[in-house]
Amino acid sequence: MKKKSILTGIIAVIVAAGLLLSGCAGSKDAAQTSTGKEPYKIGAVIDISGPSSSLGVPEKNTLQMLADKVNAAGGINGHPLQLTILDNKSDETEAVLAVKKLIDQEKVLAVLGCSSSGPSMSMIDTVQKEKVPMISLAASSQIVEPVQQRQWVFKTAQSDIVTIKKLMSYLKEKGLTNVAFLYMNNAYGDGGRIAFTTAAQSNGVKIVAEEKFEATDKDMTPQLTKVKTSGAQAVVVWAIPPSASIITKNFKDLNMGIPLLHSHGVGNQNFIDLAQGAADGVILPIGKLIVADQIPDSDPQKKVLNTYIEEYSKKYNSQPNSFGGYAWDGFYLLVDAIEKAGADRAAIRDALEKTQGFSGVSGVFNLSAGDHNGLNEDSMVMVQVENGKWKLLK
Numbered sequence: 001m002k003k004k005s006i007l008t009g010i011i012a013v014i015v016a017a018g019l020l021l022s023g024c025a026g027s028k029d030a031a032q033t034s035t036g037k038e039p040y041k042i043g044a045v046i047d048i049s050g051p052s053s054s055l056g057v058p059e060k061n062t063l064q065m066l067a068d069k070v071n072a073a074g075g076i077n078g079h080p081l082q083l084t085i086l087d088n089k090s091d092e093t094e095a096v097l098a099v100k101k102l103i104d105q106e107k108v109l110a111v112l113g114c115s116s117s118g119p120s121m122s123m124i125d126t127v128q129k130e131k132v133p134m135i136s137l138a139a140s141s142q143i144v145e146p147v148q149q150r151q152w153v154f155k156t157a158q159s160d161i162v163t164i165k166k167l168m169s170y171l172k173e174k175g176l177t178n179v180a181f182l183y184m185n186n187a188y189g190d191g192g193r194i195a196f197t198t199a200a201q202s203n204g205v206k207i208v209a210e211e212k213f214e215a216t217d218k219d220m221t222p223q224l225t226k227v228k229t230s231g232a233q234a235v236v237v238w239a240i241p242p243s244a245s246i247i248t249k250n251f252k253d254l255n256m257g258i259p260l261l262h263s264h265g266v267g268n269q270n271f272i273d274l275a276q277g278a279a280d281g282v283i284l285p286i287g288k289l290i291v292a293d294q295i296p297d298s299d300p301q302k303k304v305l306n307t308y309i310e311e312y313s314k315k316y317n318s319q320p321n322s323f324g325g326y327a328w329d330g331f332y333l334l335v336d337a338i339e340k341a342g343a344d345r346a347a348i349r350d351a352l353e354k355t356q357g358f359s360g361v362s363g364v365f366n367l368s369a370g371d372h373n374g375l376n377e378d379s380m381v382m383v384q385v386e387n388g389k390w391k392l393l394k
Helices: 006-020 053-072 092-104 117-122 124-130 160-174 187-202 221-228 243-253 269-274 288-294 302-316 322-341 345-353
Strands: 040-046 081-087 134-136 153-155 178-184 206-213 234-238 260-262 283-286 381-386 389-392
Touching: 040 053, 040 092, 040 322, 053 081, 053 302, 053 322, 081 092, 092 117, 092 124, 117 124, 117 187, 124 153, 134 322, 160 187, 160 234, 160 260, 160 283, 178 187, 178 221, 187 206, 187 234, 206 221, 221 243, 234 243, 243 260, 243 269, 283 288, 288 302, 288 322, 288 381, 288 389, 302 322, 322 345
Parallel strands: 040 081, 134 153, 178 206, 178 234, 234 260, 260 283
Antiparallel strands: 283 381, 381 389
16 A cells, blocks of 8 residues: 555544544544545444354454554555444344445445354345445355355355365364264354265265254253264364353263364354363364464465464454454455455455455455355364364374
8 A cells, every 4th residue: 555644644543543432443424634535435244242242343353453554554545444333233134234224324335244144144135236345254155155146245254165175174084984063053053064964975974963053052962962872973063152162061061072073163262261171172174363373484374364463462452363364354355456446336346356366364365256255275274272272283
């Protein structure tokens, strides 16, 4: 981005700070910079409260931090960035209302969010109809597939099929062919179930038990008791905290005696903390952020990861996690597209679709007309929880 004068940067920071006091990193009446250029408006619909808040809060923090950073540097091509963040309360109806407000009232150029799959999918019809680019921060492959029906929708979290391919490689390497699959009864869980079932059939893995649970359940002992007599050699769970932590604790209490594998939906410290010591031994595929200090310096993501960790930790006095990383990727993919396309929704969509070799927190993105996620298995590593910490498995 072009460097602006110190005065321009100071003005942008003052504007952003004042706007944040009103509850968002933007305002309906955004001031112009000294260049006189109108602001570029973007919006975000995030799961800041409700069951998925452990995903949404680090995303909100990341987006606010990055918006401040962009404005302090002079905006996008001299235009101040106006970011409005709305809370969907982890609810699909609230997500639809929020995205309609951003489009109809705020007149945003594009939308970021949601944090979880259900609310993200609930917004698809609206953005498709209104022809507004949307970058989801959630995992379900169905958010961007089939692409012919999702032309205006992109996503930054690794799709569940990418995660499952990584899991399948691990299961086959360890000779674990009889597996139990447990999942949340929602869009994220069901998407994982469908993808895992398909992959199991083609990889010689037999699902000997399949059980579901609600996101609000407080005890999954009955499901795990059935698994215990199923002959399963490993258990795969597709969920996010807090239910992912509860089932992990139940698993330990029952002394299951077999490996427990999770999806990348548990890629934050909150999962470990809520499991109250039961998470040790859990294995999962995840982006490289949580083990950034353990990957080689030659990795193309290393610099991006270290910069994000340093900036987030300094501002919020805590470590960022993979979900904040999804927001980092979505934000800068969008900024890059706006830099190229200007204030034109269709041109922004086209620029996103042509993104190649973009080194982000979640991986190196190579988007195309046939792939609106752009990440492959190389974007993930296998990790294990050890003494309450994430450890890279070699």
